Amino acid sequence: ETGVTQTPRHLVMGMTNKKSLKCEQHLGHNAMYWYKQSAKKPLELMFVYNFKEQTENNSVPSRFSPECPNSSHLFLHLHTLQPEDSALYLCASSRQRGSSYNEQFFGPGTRLTVL
């Protein structure tokens, strides 16, 4: 176990639905990330939160809305998604010290299918 949990593990939703993905880290880290992993594409960084402040938003469509209420929890709110949004959504956390980059610990991911 990496100490990063994600729920649900699988999600099927229609294009008009609203759902949320949840991530929790038990490692005392101060940075959390959302990545998207699609077939035949590299892991794509979506959002970064450092000490609960969003520091990166890599041109992600507004139908994806992140929320980080504290340094241990991260949510990804989904609404009016498109079939091409079907992918594995991975949460990760790390301990950031200034500009020093430490290893990232990934959760098991949520396999999302949009019908």
Added chain:
Amino acid sequence: GQQVMQIPQYQHVQEGEDFTTYCNSSTTLSNIQWYKQRPGGHPVFLIQLVKSGEVKKQKRLTFQFGEAKKNSSLHITATQTTDVGTYFCAGPPGGGADGLTFGKGTHLIIQP
């Protein structure tokens, strides 16, 4: 923006053969990290290289960071079936941005 490229995309080897994957960045990296993702699993951190020309070993795995800090390689000696998976390199995106830019990964397939 920064690009991280990996080759080959797929590598089939017989069990016991060696395996190497190469990673190239379009920009100089402050550090490079390697991850392994088993089929159906999630990426797991293997190692981080920071110094120019650095070489690190983990049992049968040897990691190198190029002198110019723009390329890296992972070499596995005498592959075993447990080595199956996708190996990713990743580096900071640069410009002070947070997070990691990942390569597409090399899928290692081992035939017994």
